[in-house]
Amino acid sequence: MSATRPRYAEEAPFKIHGGCGLAGICDESGKPMSGEQIILAMAVQRDRGNGLGGGFAGYGIYPEFPDHFAFHLMYHDEQAREETEALLAEHCIVDLAEPMPTRPVKGISDAPLLYRYFLKPLPGELERLEMSEEDLVVRLVMTINATVDGAFVASSGKNMGVFKGVGFPEEIGHFYRLEEYEGHTWTGHNRFPTNTPGWWGGAHPFALLDWTIVHNGEISSYGINSRYLEQFGYKCTLGTDTEVAAYLFDLMLRRHGLPLELACKALAAPLWTEIDRMPEGERELMRSLRAVYGPAMLNGPFAIILGFNGGMVALNDRIKLRPLVAARAGSVVIVASEEAAIRAVASEPDAVWMPKAGEPTVARVAGMPWPIHGDLHLSPAEVSCAVLGTEDVCDEAVEVSA
Amino acid sequence: MQQVIEGYRQVAPAMRAEGDTVVLDANGVYYQQLNEAIRSAVSAGARNIRIENANGQRYIGAGLRARDLRIEVHGTAGNDLASFMDGPTVEVFGNAQDGVGNTMASGKVVVHGDAGDVLGYGMRGGRVYVRGDVGYRVGIHMKAYESLVPVVVCGGKARDFFGEYMAGGVLVLLGMNTQFPGDPIAGSFLGTGMHGGVIYVRGDVEPWQCGKEVGVAEASDADMAELRPILEDYCAALGLDLDEVLAQPFTRIVPVSHRPYGKLYAYL
Numbered sequence: 001m002s003a004t005r006p007r008y009a010e011e012a013p014f015k016i017h018g019g020c021g022l023a024g025i026c027d028e029s030g031k032p033m034s035g036e037q038i039i040l041a042m043a044v045q046r047d048r049g050n051g052l053g054g055g056f057a058g059y060g061i062y063p064e065f066p067d068h069f070a071f072h073l074m075y076h077d078e079q080a081r082e083e084t085e086a087l088l089a090e091h092c093i094v095d096l097a098e099p100m101p102t103r104p105v106k107g108i109s110d111a112p113l114l115y116r117y118f119l120k121p122l123p124g125e126l127e128r129l130e131m132s133e134e135d136l137v138v139r140l141v142m143t144i145n146a147t148v149d150g151a152f153v154a155s156s157g158k159n160m161g162v163f164k165g166v167g168f169p170e171e172i173g174h175f176y177r178l179e180e181y182e183g184h185t186w187t188g189h190n191r192f193p194t195n196t197p198g199w200w201g202g203a204h205p206f207a208l209l210d211w212t213i214v215h216n217g218e219i220s221s222y223g224i225n226s227r228y229l230e231q232f233g234y235k236c237t238l239g240t241d242t243e244v245a246a247y248l249f250d251l252m253l254r255r256h257g258l259p260l261e262l263a264c265k266a267l268a269a270p271l272w273t274e275i276d277r278m279p280e281g282e283r284e285l286m287r288s289l290r291a292v293y294g295p296a297m298l299n300g301p302f303a304i305i306l307g308f309n310g311g312m313v314a315l316n317d318r319i320k321l322r323p324l325v326a327a328r329a330g331s332v333v334i335v336a337s338e339e340a341a342i343r344a345v346a347s348e349p350d351a352v353w354m355p356k357a358g359e360p361t362v363a364r365v366a367g368m369p370w371p372i373h374g375d376l377h378l379s380p381a382e383v384s385c386a387v388l389g390t391e392d393v394c395d396e397a398v399e400v401s402a
Numbered sequence: 403m404q405q406v407i408e409g410y411r412q413v414a415p416a417m418r419a420e421g422d423t424v425v426l427d428a429n430g431v432y433y434q435q436l437n438e439a440i441r442s443a444v445s446a447g448a449r450n451i452r453i454e455n456a457n458g459q460r461y462i463g464a465g466l467r468a469r470d471l472r473i474e475v476h477g478t479a480g481n482d483l484a485s486f487m488d489g490p491t492v493e494v495f496g497n498a499q500d501g502v503g504n505t506m507a508s509g510k511v512v513v514h515g516d517a518g519d520v521l522g523y524g525m526r527g528g529r530v531y532v533r534g535d536v537g538y539r540v541g542i543h544m545k546a547y548e549s550l551v552p553v554v555v556c557g558g559k560a561r562d563f564f565g566e567y568m569a570g571g572v573l574v575l576l577g578m579n580t581q582f583p584g585d586p587i588a589g590s591f592l593g594t595g596m597h598g599g600v601i602y603v604r605g606d607v608e609p610w611q612c613g614k615e616v617g618v619a620e621a622s623d624a625d626m627a628e629l630r631p632i633l634e635d636y637c638a639a640l641g642l643d644l645d646e647v648l649a650q651p652f653t654r655i656v657p658v659s660h661r662p663y664g665k666l667y668a669y670l
Contacts, residue, residue: 044458271590320537320539320562338480340480
């Protein structure tokens with residue numbers, strides 16, 4: 001690898017301050033819908049962004065490859081592609097590799113080379129490395145993003161994909177021909193870069209495995225969060241605060257097996273005054289959670305949507321510093337920064353409401369395995385054990401002081 | 403065939419006259435063209451304007467000054483409805499998004515559905531009436547001067563920071579027409595940093611809900627005499643029953659100091 005090649009983060013020549021827009025649509029019946037719907041929801045929120053980033057995540061879009069990891073790659077040049085493909089071939093069988101289908105769209109320029117790969121670990125590879133296939137994929141993604149100059153993994157989950165770039169979201173959606181895909185869950189994002197550059201890899205959603213995050217806000221705790229994540233092998237390389245949220249969910253939900261509600265409470269921790277008013281059991285749990293997962297707390301304003309195979313979760317920071325509206329229309333759950341986005345998709349929903357700060361709004365696709373632990377009834381000791389990964393001492397109730 | 407989907411088209415809205423009312427079809431029209439059409443209709447002498455199929459267009463009524471102007475919005479009104487407005491009446495048959503009445507000077511806004519966050523931000527005159535629930539930071543930094551006293555009445559429930567940093571005016575919360583019957587009438591930090599004006603809440607609030615800068619007491623007869631005409635006007639505007647509104651005692655919340663942070667940055 002040559003040391004003289006440029007870092008793959010092309011800065012926008014100017015910087016404007018503002019907000020972002022997001023939307024998520026999930027048909028809980030599992031019925032697939034075309035990508036047009038999410039484009040429409042994002043298009044009416046055009047003024048929340050400035051053309052420096054748009055993107056989408058779709059779930060259930062690759063039914064012909066349900067058990068393959070779908071890698072969406074962005075390359076600065078052919079050399080980056082060759083190096084990445086060599087890396088993939090070391091550990092995986094690639095059953096299909098092809099350029100991403102796109103069309104020319106006015107307003108979209110300077111697209112990187114876009115490829116996608118449907119792959120599985122080589123036979124015997126997981127045994128050789130003594131790893132789960134998810135851990136292998138995480139390691140591959142981290143290695144590519146951190147060590148291959150000019151290569152960036154946009155998504156790496158099964159039966160899902162991330163489509164993003166520099167442009168307004170509706171332009172990006174047409175560019176990637178989203179109307180040709182059908183999925184049960186879609187999220188979208190309109191970017192107004194504030195603290196970090198507007199570049200193709202820096203557009204939302206941020207993804208790891210099938211977790212994707214779209215985010216409106218600023219994570220001022222990025223430094224603490226990224227140092228914490230590094231202890232668990234995550235490498236924050238994308239120059240954008242939002243990536244820590246994607247990795248934190250992977251850490252807490254997949255690796256630590258925390259229930260969804262607890263993971264959300266770790267990110268959007270209740271205020272201490274609020275905790276003091278809780279009934280005793282919940283109070284102890286929240287104190288322990290804040291003590292154990294203090295470095296996972298997202299400080300600063302945010303509205304995020306977490307997408308995954310099985311549904312989506314929308315969450316606000318604990319004092320609601322960014323907009324979020326939710327609605328239900330039959331089996332379809334819609335969340336967005338503005339009600340207009342909801343009504344662009346469902347003009348007369350059954351209910352429209354503003355979710356409470358720090359409380360997740362959940363959409364769950366029927367019949368799909370739910371990748372997240374169920375109930376919010378863990379004792380503080382169980383939480384500590386989940387964190388320490390030491391089930392054998394669980395009975396002795398690890399003490400965690402608040 | 404490339405199918406292009408756009409949220410809004412940058413074209414003038416279709417316009418027609420019904421009696422003395424100018425009707426604008428906002429369906430798919432970008433906010434700039436919609437607001438230009440409203441302003442040119444007003445300059446041409448229109449005093450009744452009806453906007454149909456609104457969906458998220460921002461700044462409707464913003465900065466308009468004609469006192470006898472009436473604007474009806476059918477659909478979802480976008481952010482900053484009636485911001486800086488000085489005189490007209492805007493009535494929304496639907497929900498309003500965030501920032502209703504931002505820095506509004508005078509006039510009236512009536513919302514028949516729910517409204518979002520930061521309603522009445524920095525409002526300095528006029529009235530905003532909402533039938534249903536409102537979001538976070540409603541009435542933040544409302545202010546009053548002599549005869550200019552802004553009034554906001556919310557018929558449903560409110561979230562945290564209701565009346566935060568309030569410096570003047572009257573903020574009323576009824577907790578009646580709500581989607582959240584199980585929730586407290588207001589969230590936390592009610593009146594935090596408040597140093598002027600008055601908040602009336604129908605029913606009780608718990609001490610933990612209130613900021614430390616406010617005092618809480620049951621509204622006296624004199625207070626109710628001040629509040630009653632406001633509620634009469636509110637009920638008339640929304641077709642609600644005044645007796646039902648008055649069937650519960652009100653709580654009055656006022657600041658304990660006019661300069662809560664007077665010494666915050668002083669060297670003492």
